[in-house]
Amino acid sequence: MAAFHFELVSPERLVFSGEADSVVVPGVEGEFTVLAGHAPFMTTLRPGLITVNDATSKEKLEFYTLGGFVDVGEGGLTILADVALPIAEADQARFTADLAQAETDIHDAPDADFRLVAIERRDQLAYLKTLLRP
Incomplete structure (x- = not known):
């Protein structure tokens, strides 16, 4: 290849x-x-x-x-x-912090469009967190 x-x-x-x-x-x-x-x-x-x-x-x-x-x-x-x-460098603490920031972004969104983007990002992060090896 x-x-x-x-x-x-x-x-x-x-x-x-x-x-x-x-x-x-x-x-x-x-x-x-x-x-x-x-x-x-x-x-x-x-x-x-x-x-x-x-x-x-x-x-x-x-x-x-x-x-x-x-x-x-x-x-x-x-x-x-x-x-x-x-x-290998992404641990549960990192994801917890990133998810917390995503929740803040949802709460602080100035309008519905920004809120939808923030919600999508939070959902993607939640999925990524499930892929971490314990």
Whole structure:
């Protein structure tokens, strides 16, 4: 399988940079898989898990994300995430804090549209919390 360059960046750090055989991305329109030679496009990221088949180590890597932007281009795949970290670093305390923030966002929403977005984010976070390994 042909590899391509993938970078996952958060405001805090470069989370991953390397060659991937495939990357499954939680886009706002649904999950999609990027392979080498994928047609260029841009979209937004929803909270979810990014799954990477690392071309170098041949391991399956998972990253927790809360949203951001996705750019698929000739140079590969770049994800600029609001929050991103390896799933091994995402613990129950992190999810509890993120869920509490989502509840605050629902309560403080200035109108119904913002409230609906905040509710969707809270529900996605609640689902992600169920995926954590104990």
